[in-house]
Amino acid sequence: xxxxxxxxxxxxxxxxxxxxxxxxxxxxxxxxxxxxxxxxxxxxxxxxxxxxxxxxxxxxxxxxxxxxxxxxxxxxxxxxxxxxxxxxxxxxxxxxxxxxxxxxxxxxxxxxxxxxxxxxxxxxxxxxxxxxxxxxxxxxxxxxxxxxxxxxxxxxxxxxxxxxxxxxxxxxxxxx
Ligand SMILES: C[S@@+](CC[C@H](N)C(=O)[O-])C[C@H]1O[C@@H](n2cnc3c(N)ncnc32)[C@H](O)[C@@H]1O
Numbered sequence: 345x346x347x348x349x350x351x352x353x354x355x356x357x358x359x360x361x362x363x364x365x366x367x368x369x370x371x372x373x374x375x376x377x378x379x380x381x382x383x384x385x386x387x388x389x390x391x392x393x394x395x396x397x398x399x400x401x402x403x404x405x406x407x408x409x410x411x412x413x414x415x416x417x418x419x420x421x422x423x424x425x426x427x428x429x430x431x432x433x434x435x436x437x438x439x440x441x442x443x444x445x446x447x448x449x450x451x452x453x454x455x456x457x458x459x460x461x462x463x464x465x466x467x468x469x470x471x472x473x474x475x476x477x478x479x480x481x482x483x484x485x486x487x488x489x490x491x492x493x494x495x496x497x498x499x500x501x502x503x504x505x506x507x508x509x510x511x512x513x514x515x516x517x518x519x520x
Pocket of ligand 1: 362388448449450
């Protein structure tokens with residue numbers, strides 16, 4: 345699975361996972377939108393959830409946008425391709441540990457590889473990060489279940505199990 349990243353360069357370079365992926369030859373960074381190849385674009389604003397059915401449409405290419413979350417608005421995702429949102433997965437990085445949906449670029453790419461059944465590629469992507477393995481451990485069950493789905497509707501049905509578990513039970517709201 346080829347990984348390409350459109351790099352905005354507006355986030356803390358010390359914590360930027362895209363630059364580290366480039367350093368370890370795991371992804372190609374692009375600073376010009378026109379150079380980003382066609383592929384499955386990991387876009388949290390997309391209407392449809394990523395599923396194994398998208399693997400072929402992306403022609404073996406995954407694309408992410410590396411920028412700060414402040415600038416990751418819908419209009420920023422102008423890359424050419426099949427736009428898909430990742431289903432419920434939790435972050436393992438120290439900044440957003442345990443938070444669902446708001447993943448780093450490497451977590452998003454690795455999660456997508458797992459959903460496409462390419463666990464080895466996911467492990468290679470996460471290898472340069474000290475918390476990389478934790479991402480796979482934390483999300484072991486949902487990643488396996490998503491990878492066994494046929495299409496986006498199935499993925500959303502599985503996701504609903506985790507969303508229900510993630511809601512605070514009555515009486516817990518407001519507790520610190
Ligand atoms: C907003 S950037 C933040 C990058 C962070 N500064 C880093 O160093 O990794 C994260 C990117 O990963 C992808 N991504 C993260 N969470 C996602 C989700 N829930 N669905 C789809 N793509 C997601 C998107 O391409 C998004 O732009």
